[in-house]
Amino acid sequence: xxxxxxxxxxxxxxxxxxxxxxxxxxxxxxxxxxxxxxxxxxxxxxxxxxxxxxxxxxxxxxxxxxxxxxxxxxxxxxxxxxxxxxxxxxxxxxxxxxxxxxxxxxxxxxxxxxxxxxxxxxxxxxxxxxxxxxxxxxxxxxxxxxxxxxxxxxxxxxxxxxxxxxxxxxxxxxxxxxxxxxxxxxxxxxxxxxxxxxxxxxxxxxxxxxxxxxxxxxxxxxxxxxxxxxxxxxxxxxxxxxxxxxxxxxxxxxxxxxxxxxxxxxxxxxxxxxxxxx
Amino acid sequence: xxxxxxxxxxxxxxxxxxxxxxxxxxxxxxxxxxxxxxxxxxxxxxxxxxxxxxxxxxxxxxxxxxxxxxxxxxxxxxxxxxxxxxxxxxxxxxxxxxxxxxxxxxxxxxxxxxxxxxxxxxxxxxxxxxxxxxxxxxxxxxxxxxxxxxxxxxxxxxxxxxxxxxxxxxxxxxxxxxxxxxxxxxxxxxxxxxxxxxxxxxxxxxxxxxxxxxxxxxxxxxxxxxxxxxxxxxxxxxxxxxxxxxxxxxxxxxxxxxxxxxxxxxxxxxxxxxxxxxxxxxxxxxxxxxxxxxxxxxxxxxxxxxxxxxxxxxxxxxxxxxxxxxxxxxxxxxxxxxxxxxxxxxx
Numbered sequence: 001x002x003x004x005x006x007x008x009x010x011x012x013x014x015x016x017x018x019x020x021x022x023x024x025x026x027x028x029x030x031x032x033x034x035x036x037x038x039x040x041x042x043x044x045x046x047x048x049x050x051x052x053x054x055x056x057x058x059x060x061x062x063x064x065x066x067x068x069x070x071x072x073x074x075x076x077x078x079x080x081x082x083x084x085x086x087x088x089x090x091x092x093x094x095x096x097x098x099x100x101x102x103x104x105x106x107x108x109x110x111x112x113x114x115x116x117x118x119x120x121x122x123x124x125x126x127x128x129x130x131x132x133x134x135x136x137x138x139x140x141x142x143x144x145x146x147x148x149x150x151x152x153x154x155x156x157x158x159x160x161x162x163x164x165x166x167x168x169x170x171x172x173x174x175x176x177x178x179x180x181x182x183x184x185x186x187x188x189x190x191x192x193x194x195x196x197x198x199x200x201x202x203x204x205x206x207x208x209x210x211x212x213x214x215x216x217x218x219x220x221x222x223x224x225x226x227x228x229x230x231x232x233x234x235x236x237x238x239x240x241x242x243x244x245x246x247x248x249x250x251x252x253x254x255x256x257x258x259x260x261x262x263x264x265x266x267x268x269x270x271x272x273x274x275x276x277x278x
Numbered sequence: 279x280x281x282x283x284x285x286x287x288x289x290x291x292x293x294x295x296x297x298x299x300x301x302x303x304x305x306x307x308x309x310x311x312x313x314x315x316x317x318x319x320x321x322x323x324x325x326x327x328x329x330x331x332x333x334x335x336x337x338x339x340x341x342x343x344x345x346x347x348x349x350x351x352x353x354x355x356x357x358x359x360x361x362x363x364x365x366x367x368x369x370x371x372x373x374x375x376x377x378x379x380x381x382x383x384x385x386x387x388x389x390x391x392x393x394x395x396x397x398x399x400x401x402x403x404x405x406x407x408x409x410x411x412x413x414x415x416x417x418x419x420x421x422x423x424x425x426x427x428x429x430x431x432x433x434x435x436x437x438x439x440x441x442x443x444x445x446x447x448x449x450x451x452x453x454x455x456x457x458x459x460x461x462x463x464x465x466x467x468x469x470x471x472x473x474x475x476x477x478x479x480x481x482x483x484x485x486x487x488x489x490x491x492x493x494x495x496x497x498x499x500x501x502x503x504x505x506x507x508x509x510x511x512x513x514x515x516x517x518x519x520x521x522x523x524x525x526x527x528x529x530x531x532x533x534x535x536x537x538x539x540x541x542x543x544x545x546x547x548x549x550x551x552x553x554x555x556x557x558x559x560x561x562x563x564x565x566x567x568x569x570x571x572x573x574x575x576x577x578x579x580x581x582x583x584x585x586x587x588x589x590x591x592x593x594x595x596x597x598x599x600x601x602x603x604x605x606x607x608x609x610x611x612x613x614x615x616x617x618x619x620x621x622x623x624x625x
Contacts (some may be wrong), residue, residue, distance in 0.1 A: 090516075096512055179331060
């Protein structure tokens with residue numbers, strides 16, 4: 001790993017964070033850290049708290065106890081707009097009026113950079129143009145978003161997040177509802193952000209093999225805790241995946257990229273099921 | 279505003295500018311017509327001369343003491359209601375939100391009824407000045423809006439639920455109004471009925487200056503909030519992720535809409551559906567950023583009430599039919615039209 005020569009700086013850290021919603025705790029005490037400049041995938045079965053952890057990192061879900069730190073500073077201490085300039089997030093099912101144009105939607109990502117009542121500054125226009133360029137959407141700038149395909153629309157949302165020009169980008173299942181070609185296209189784009197623009201990217205991914213293919217690091221969640229975290233090569237192991245997802249599987253390595261992949265074989269009853277919920 | 283839809287092309291800028299120009303011209307034409315028509319009709323030339331104070335003495339008196347305040351009252355109330363509706367539709371992200379839907383107008387009506395009930399003697403004469411009536415209307419509106427907001431904050435309800443709270447509270451206020459109407463003396467009932475339907479025929483310069491003073495504060499505030507309203511086109515999570523304090527913004531917009539509504543209905547009565555139709559039509563007409571839509575909504579609202587007042591004077595004279603009756607006749611079918619479209623508002 002060429003990255004291992006760089007000193008590993010921690011971008012986001014959760015310390016004994018209690019997270020949840022009214023009447024339902026998802027994490028009693030969550031500890032994890034996100035390395036700067038890396039692409040980290042959050043993986044785990046449904047309801048394991050991937051999105052909850054992600055929302056805590058953007059402070060849209062405040063921790064009930066413990067600390068959430070951005071570069072060592074409590075995230076709750078950031079004013080709303082200042083935090084938005086540091087951390088951008090694409091939510092799981094974003095929506096906007098279908099008659100809105102692509103350029104207009106992308107420009108909404110600039111909110112935290114605008115001052116008072118002034119018209120769009122040059123920096124805003126450049127950031128929007130840049131975001132449209134890097135998501136390959138410049139030719140669709142004047143189109144209404146309601147007329148786009150699912151893959152194009154997802155790229156528009158990512159462009160909005162890019163226009164926010166934050167060093168940290170959080171993406172909640174950006175490949176949801178996308179067919180495999182569009183999913184690959186979106187993740188290649190996300191991958192490029194990490195390598196070319198040295199962004200810290202955290203992405204919730206449902207598909208294990210996409211995570212193994214594109215991420216630097218994976219954090220596995222299971223039963224309200226971190227079941228394993230680290231570089232893909234270290235954590236993408238058969239025993240861990242079997243434990244986290246309650247399946248039997250085989251892990252192989254793809255020759256060309258050297259990336260591991262997983263072939264699920266069968267679901268196995270969890271220990272709790274076997275013990276009759278005792 | 280170079281990021282406005284398609285504004286990179288000069289043709290698009292011209293087209294958008296043209297729409298605003300047409301709206302402004304329509305409003306100007308309606309204003310002149312509103313001053314010109316009445317028990318004695320005047321030509322456009324006579325209207326303009328009288329307005330600048332160069333016309334015949336009788337014309338000048340009629341225009342300045344009767345028709346101008348009435349026209350201005352209609353236009354200002356229309357604009358205020360339209361902006362209130364615009365703010366509510368943005369705050370709730372729902373095209374069905376409007377002052378009359380959220381119980382604010384009914385709250386004002388109840389305020390007026392309670393005022394008439396408390397401050398009349400046995401012979402049905404008011405024992406205090408009628409000038410206090412706007413204050414009563416404003417208190418009723420604020421009280422009901424506050425209740426809706428408190429319910430919304432306490433339960434953390436999504437915008438659609440907030441609308442339903444408003445509908446429920448509005449029904450409650452309406453029931454109260456009906457009760458007072460039936461239970462009270464006839465004179466009071468008819469006096470209240472005109473206010474309830476909404477009318478600008480009794481406009482006075484003193485009322486106008488109060489209203490204008492309130493709007494001088496509220497309208498700039500509305501336009502200051504348009505950038506935040508732009509962000510509220512996004513779902514709440516996404517809007518928050520771009521750095522918008524969503525709940526605080528929604529509260530500000532609710533408060534703004536309530537004050538605008540209270541200011542308008544205090545003087546003109548419960549003119550309905552303007553706050554629903556004008557902002558929605560503005561969105562369809564000009565689209566783009568909230569700033570432009572707010573301008574268009576205000577122009578449309580002003581034009582709607584001015585036109586409605588003109589219609590009641592032309593079609594029903596010498597009866598004084600309230601302008602609110604006309605806006606309701608146009609507005610209610612439009613409400614249905616929005617409902618039918620509502621399923622496909624968001625991508």
